[in-house]
Amino acid sequence: MSAVREDFLEILKLVRPGARVLDVGCGEGELLELLTREKRVDGQGLEISQAGVATCLARGLAVVQGDGDRDLDHFPTRSFDYAILSKTLQQMRDPRHVLSELLRIADQAIVSVPNFGHWRMRMALMFRGRMPETRALPDPWWSTPNIHLCTLRDFTDLCRDLDLRIDACTALSGDRLARPMDPDGILENWRAETAIFLLSRRADEQPEAVPKDLFGEVALPKVEQTDAPKPKRRKRAKAETSGELF
Numbered sequence: 001m002s003a004v005r006e007d008f009l010e011i012l013k014l015v016r017p018g019a020r021v022l023d024v025g026c027g028e029g030e031l032l033e034l035l036t037r038e039k040r041v042d043g044q045g046l047e048i049s050q051a052g053v054a055t056c057l058a059r060g061l062a063v064v065q066g067d068g069d070r071d072l073d074h075f076p077t078r079s080f081d082y083a084i085l086s087k088t089l090q091q092m093r094d095p096r097h098v099l100s101e102l103l104r105i106a107d108q109a110i111v112s113v114p115n116f117g118h119w120r121m122r123m124a125l126m127f128r129g130r131m132p133e134t135r136a137l138p139d140p141w142w143s144t145p146n147i148h149l150c151t152l153r154d155f156t157d158l159c160r161d162l163d164l165r166i167d168a169c170t171a172l173s174g175d176r177l178a179r180p181m182d183p184d185g186i187l188e189n190w191r192a193e194t195a196i197f198l199l200s201r202r203a204d205e206q207p208e209a210v211p212k213d214l215f216g217e218v219a220l221p222k223v224e225q226t227d228a229p230k231p232k233r234r235k236r237a238k239a240e241t242s243g244e245l246f
Contacts (some may be wrong), residue, residue, distance in 0.1 A: 007086060007112050007196060008034055010170050010178050014110055014198050015039050016027040019081040022046065022106065024068045024098075025088035029056035036061070047070065069093045072101040080106040087112050087136075087194070091145045094133075100162055103201050108167065112196040117151030117189040118173075135174065136193050152189045159199065 008031045015021060023032045026045035027051075035041045045063035047053050056063035068085075069092050083106035085098070090113060092098045096110045102109040114136035115121075123130035131141040139145070150158075159166060171181040171192035181188050183195065 004034060005030070006172055006178060007194060010172070010196050011035075011084060011086065011110050011112070012038055014168065014196075015041060015121055018042070020079070021082045021084060022075070022080045023086070024072070024102070025085060025091070026056065026061075026063060027052050029059050029061045029063060030064070031084065031086060032056070032061050033059055068098055072098065072105060075101075075105040077104055078107065082106055082108050082110055084110045085112070086110075087114060089113055090148050090150065091150065093163065094152075095148050096158060096162070099158065099164075099199075101163060103162075103199060107200065109199045111199060112194060113150065114194050114218075115152045115189070115192050116149040117153060118193045119190045120193070122190075134193070152183055152192055152195055155195070155197070156183050159197075163202055165200050165202050166197055167200055170196040172196070179206055189195045 011031065011161060012034060013229055015035055017078045019039070019041050021032075021035055021041045021043045023029075023035075023043065023045045026032050026047050027049075029045060032043045032045050036043050043062065045056055045061055046068060047056065047063055048064045048065065048067050050065060051063040051065050061246045068088070083102040085102060089095050089098065099109070099111070102111070116137075118134070118136070120134050121137075124134075133140060137144070137149075156166070166183060169181055169183045170178050171177050171188065173192060178196075181192060181195075183197075
């Protein structure tokens with residue numbers, strides 16, 4: 001049995017037992033299988049690779065083939081407790097939209113990103129003049145799937161721009177043990193090789209699901225009846241008649 005990735009172990013700590021989880025870009029399902037086994041989550045996966053989907057299905061996981069850039073829009077609002085994006089955000093064509101969608105369809109998002117501002121990255125560019133190849137970013141520039149690399153500071157700026165709250169943050173660096181960190185710390189943009197964020201929307205700006213009836217029509221709110229007195233009907237005066245009626 002292969003060793004479990006350290007970032008997966010840290011994500012495992014953030015998920016409560018029995019939660020509804022969507023793993024976006026779930027690959028061959030290692031994280032989803034770990035969460036299902038250890039936390040008994042109600043897990044689903046979204047994976048663009050047909051081979052990855054086939055492997056997940058062989059593991060007995062509920063995974064569908066789809067593109068995180070486009071297909072998150074089809075998930076209902078607040079249909080999950082957690083949406084997870086593990087080292088995948090930098091591969092998205094529109095990271096801002098994807099991040100926003102994660103926190104529409106789930107109460108919280110768990111996002112891990114390689115930090116392009118880590119000191120090893122800086123040294124490789126400064127002294128070698130080449131795109132870095134590290135444990136966090138092992139592929140050469142000509143074969144990497146990463147198209148939107150960012151630093152720790154870039155990511156926290158995006159969270160502020162989307163008005164997201166950072167509930168927790170963990171740093172991973174080489175073989176060192178994971179540690180909690182303040183992402184706004186002066187030196188963290190140099191020290192953290194990979195960062196894991198637990199995100200949520202601010203309480204006063206949670207998107208509301210649109211209520212619908214059984215036929216899919218928008219259900220209009222019921223008007224509450226008040227105890228205001230009803231207007232009295234005016235009594236019609238009896239007309240005095242004389243003679244015969246026609």
